[in-house]
């Protein structure tokens with residue numbers, strides 16, 4: 033079996049940055065199921081948060097992150113995130129990421145729930161693309177081996193220790209195994225589980241399903257962030273309208289063109305994402321419409337076209353001049369706060385297995401992510417994975433007495449006439465495990481997902497592997513959401529609208 037010291041699964045910011053850091057310490061393989069640049073990272077628009085501004089500090093960034101996390105952030109992880117941020121930004125600058133500057137200084141913008149301008153961006157709203165292109169070019173220029181169109185299908189274990197990974201060549205369908213000392217999952221999120229989402233095709237929750245099947249702990253799966261503003265034009269591919277548009281003064285209007293956010297919260301357009309997403313949904317229900325509008329027609333044209341060139345161009349190509357017309361938007365599934373449970377060194381409960389990026393749960397986001405903290409989290413905790421591997425130390429995952437360890441339950445079987453297809457799964461997740469949840473819908477979802485789990489057949493190709501992974505990941509999400517009988521952060525239960533102190537803890541699978 034071919035051997036590498038480090039095997040990275042995924043080639044978004046997490047896979048690429050970790051690989052570049054790891055090559056100083058050993059041989060590195062990246063396996064990625066699409067082409068190197070197929071990932072969510074490439075679509076990140078707003079930017080990357082770091083407390084480097086004159087009026088900012090790690091303490092202020094800490095405070096904003098904790099506030100957004102609604103009582104469930106891991107304070108130690110957030111402290112690490114905010115203090116190590118400036119050094120990790122320097123790493124990106126050293127790799128050549130062209131952050132936007134003015135008079136030689138990096139320019140910072142603001143986003144919802146950040147108390148000061150703190151968001152670095154590149155190419156206006158093309159931050160993710162610049163990061164992905166810069167890092168992938170760097171990787172290409174090294175001896176890091178990259179296998180594109182290779183899907184990780186199983187984590188290989190020997191006596192409870194991770195020994196490698198089984199992959200499938202997506203073109204030939206052949207399986208292959210790689211042995212390694214450290215297996216690092218960097219497989220991204222699971223937005224594709226939902227009918228309306230902002231994610232790339234790759235976001236099928238594979239890392240969660242693989243890790244869970246291998247015996248790794250999974251946590252916080254009920255916390256899925258819905259982005260308030262995704263372009264909603266008939267016949268046009270959904271496209272994210274970044275938070276920064278509201279940060280720069282964009283106004284939300286209902287279909288009657290009336291500003292409505294002040295009806296819901298004094299913070300108006302700059303309220304946290306979950307509040308804005310729910311307010312939009314309520315407004316859509318009230319006005320019997322499938323969208324609201326974001327209005328930037330009052331902003332200077334030059335600001336819109338230079339600050340948001342991607343959005344401007346995408347809309348214009350689809351017949352909409354956003355400097356003159358309102359932009360139709362609706363909420364969509366966006367970011368997974370939960371994932372493979374790791375400590376502040378990226379370690380899972382399985383020796384040899386690490387996770388980083390959106391597939392991991394470090395605890396920095398708690399119940400709700402502060403905008404633009406995710407790419408920063410990748411850098412800070414990936415770096416720490418490397419520090420841990422070279423230190424030769426290992427640490428068990430802490431067991432907090434309040435946390436609730438649980439197993440998937442066997443729901444009462446109901447008659448399920450819905451066959452397992454991607455479309456049915458996405459509709460079920462959107463309708464029953466979406467922005468506003470309740471016991472009845474979640475019970476139905478867990479029952480159907482558990483029935484689908486029983487129907488799963490041996491996967492034969494990439495699509496069937498992904499569908500199976502989505503069923504497992506979806507079941508974990510639905511079950512965690514059903515268990516949590518309160519509303520907190522991004523998780524909203526219409527039957528339990530209050531936040532309850534007795535629920536200030538995490539739900540962790542499995543129970544062992």
Ligand SMILES: Cc1cc2nc3c(=O)[nH]c(=O)nc-3n(C[C@H](O)[C@H](O)[C@H](O)COP(=O)(O)OP(=O)(O)OC[C@H]3O[C@@H](n4cnc5c(N)ncnc54)[C@H](O)[C@@H]3O)c2cc1C
Nearest residue numbers: 042043044046065071072073076078079184220389390407
């Ligand atoms: C539209 C959009 C805008 C965003 N804007 C921002 C922003 O402004 N700021 C911010 O901080 N965050 C933003 N985010 C979130 C952020 O982009 C992601 O959280 C982050 O990029 C995740 O990086 P990652 O490397 O973990 O995952 P990804 O970039 O998604 O990469 C995952 C990789 O894993 C591979 N993979 C998955 N499964 C397998 C498998 N089984 N086998 C092999 N390979 C596999 C994929 O092909 C891909 O290469 C945004 C997200 C979206 C969708």
